[in-house]
Amino acid sequence: MSILLRLGTRGSPLALAQARETQALLARAHDIAPERIEIRVIKTSGDIIRDRPLSEVGGKGLFTREIERALADGEIDIGVHSAKDMSTLLPDGLVLSAFLEREDVRDALISPKAASIAALPLGAVIGTAALRRQAQVKHLRPDLNTILFRGNVETRLRKIAEGEADATLLAVAGLKRLGLLDHATAILSEEDFLPAIGQGAIGLETRADDGETGRLVAGIDHRETHLALTLERAFLRVLDGSCRTPIAGHAKVAGERISFRGQILKPDGSAMHEATRSGGLAEAEALGRSAGEELRSAGGPDFFAG
Numbered sequence: 001m002s003i004l005l006r007l008g009t010r011g012s013p014l015a016l017a018q019a020r021e022t023q024a025l026l027a028r029a030h031d032i033a034p035e036r037i038e039i040r041v042i043k044t045s046g047d048i049i050r051d052r053p054l055s056e057v058g059g060k061g062l063f064t065r066e067i068e069r070a071l072a073d074g075e076i077d078i079g080v081h082s083a084k085d086m087s088t089l090l091p092d093g094l095v096l097s098a099f100l101e102r103e104d105v106r107d108a109l110i111s112p113k114a115a116s117i118a119a120l121p122l123g124a125v126i127g128t129a130a131l132r133r134q135a136q137v138k139h140l141r142p143d144l145n146t147i148l149f150r151g152n153v154e155t156r157l158r159k160i161a162e163g164e165a166d167a168t169l170l171a172v173a174g175l176k177r178l179g180l181l182d183h184a185t186a187i188l189s190e191e192d193f194l195p196a197i198g199q200g201a202i203g204l205e206t207r208a209d210d211g212e213t214g215r216l217v218a219g220i221d222h223r224e225t226h227l228a229l230t231l232e233r234a235f236l237r238v239l240d241g242s243c244r245t246p247i248a249g250h251a252k253v254a255g256e257r258i259s260f261r262g263q264i265l266k267p268d269g270s271a272m273h274e275a276t277r278s279g280g281l282a283e284a285e286a287l288g289r290s291a292g293e294e295l296r297s298a299g300g301p302d303f304f305a306g
Ligand SMILES: NCc1[nH]cc(CCC(=O)O)c1CC(=O)O
Pocket: 082, 083, 084, 085, 153, 169, 170, 171, 172, 173, 174, 198, 199, 200, 201, 202
C-alpha cells in the first residue's frame, strides 16, 4: 500500500508516542490504514546540544527547526510537535493547523526525599532545565538550589534515581504518554506551578499551500484546545522578547467562555506578576494579547533585560 501522509517528529520516546497518537487519530478519522501514514524521525538541534540551558542556545525553535525545514521542503506533510516547544512565530508558509486534545497540564514532583515541595529539606537541590520551574520553585522556597538537568524524560528520571539531585519537576502529560506516571511522587497544584504555555498539547504543523493535508488535519482538531492555545500563544507573543524571562500561563474553555491566568517571574523567583482574563471565545486572541501587555508594563523594562 502506498504512503499517503508523512509525519515528521523528533526521535525521543515521548515524541514518538505523540506521533503514534497522531497517526492513530488520523487513521481512524479518515478510515486510512495506519501503515499508509509514515512516521519519519528527524534529529533536531535540541537533541544534539545537551549540556547547556535551552535559554542560552537559542530557545524554543531548537526542537522544531529541522522538522519545519523538512516540512517546507516537502519531505514530510505534517510536523508533530509538543506545543510547548514551538516558537510563537512560524516560518513563512507554515501554519499550525490543529491541536490534539490536551493532556493534564500540571507538573509532577519526582523525589525520593520528600512527598511535597514544602517537605524538601532546607537547601535541597532541584534539577531542572526549565527557567519557569526554577523560578517557581525559588519563589515558593528561596532556600532551595537548582541545577541544570537536561535530556529526555527517562534520562531525568535516571538522574534522580542516581542521586544527582534531590528532586525534579516533569510534565504530567509527558509521564502519562510514556506510561511513567507511577514515577511521580506528587502532582503539583496549578496555583503554585502554573504550566508553560502549550504544556500538554500536541500541535500539528502543515504547509499553508497544502490544502488537502490541512483538511485531513482539521478533521482531528480539538476545538477547546485550539482556542486555549490561540489565547496562550498570543499572550506569549507579546512577552517573547527575551527567552530569559520565565513565563507561565493556562487558558481554559468552559462552554462559551474562556478564562486565563498568566504569570511572569524573575529567574531567581524574587518577583512575580500575574494577570487574569475571561471573555467570549471569539476574543481568545485579544484576551491573550491584553494579558501579555498588562504583564509587560507591570514588569517594566528591567524585568525583561534578564
Ligand atoms: N521541554 C521538553 C518537553 N516538551 C514537552 C514535554 C512534556 C509534554 C508536554 O508538556 O506536552 C517536555 C518534558 C517535560 O517538560 O517534562
